């Protein structure tokens with residue numbers, strides 16, 4: 001039986017980091033060097049099989065999101081990955097259910113960037129409709145048009161009432177994938 005475990009980044013062992021990188025390389029078919037460093041510390045949700053080890057994962061890191069009306073403490077969801085031979089068996093949904101629970105407990109908004117909108121839409125996520133921007137360390141704003149329509153958000157009990165999803169939205173720059 002596959003079980004779900006929540007682990008802060010600081011408590012992951014070297015073997016677990018390595019297993020997570022291997023899982024993401026296999027799921028995304030992309031190199032994973034430097035990814036964990038670029039997103040910074042957070043909380044990881046692991047789905048573990050007694051024989052196959054870590055078979056699914058998602059993480060939350062805290063990021064500020066800026067709209068014209070508010071600055072939101074967002075839980076930004078990263079590296080949602082299921083081992084290729086374990087996909088379409090509900091594991092991604094189980095991991096995201098645990099992520100949604102953490103978002104509800106701790107953040108003003110959930111956010112993520114994806115090309116698989118329909119997977120998240122079933123789980124209460126909606127596309128941010130406004131234009132996307134990145135905020136440089138000197139406060140300068142730069143448009144990220146390629147990200148428009150690919151950012152999804154999920155309201156939590158702490159989300160400001162009437163949050164307008166058509167407003168421009170910005171996130172602080174970081175190395176690697178900014179959004």
Ligand SMILES: CC(C)(COP(=O)(O)OP(=O)(O)OC[C@H]1O[C@@H](n2cnc3c(N)ncnc32)[C@H](O)[C@@H]1OP(=O)(O)O)[C@@H](O)C(=O)NCCC(=O)NCCS
Nearest residue numbers: 027028080081082087088089090091092093114116118119
């Ligand atoms: C996307 C991913 C996390 C989904 O996890 P999963 O365990 O395979 O998905 P589930 O079994 O929980 O899926 C439940 C439903 O979500 C939908 N779904 C699953 N994968 C999907 C995808 N890639 N795109 C859109 N919808 C998807 C389907 O409706 C599916 O139901 P069905 O199997 O009855 O048709 C997984 O396929 C994966 O790791 N893919 C590679 C990496 C990736 O694309 N990560 C997320 C993008 S940021």
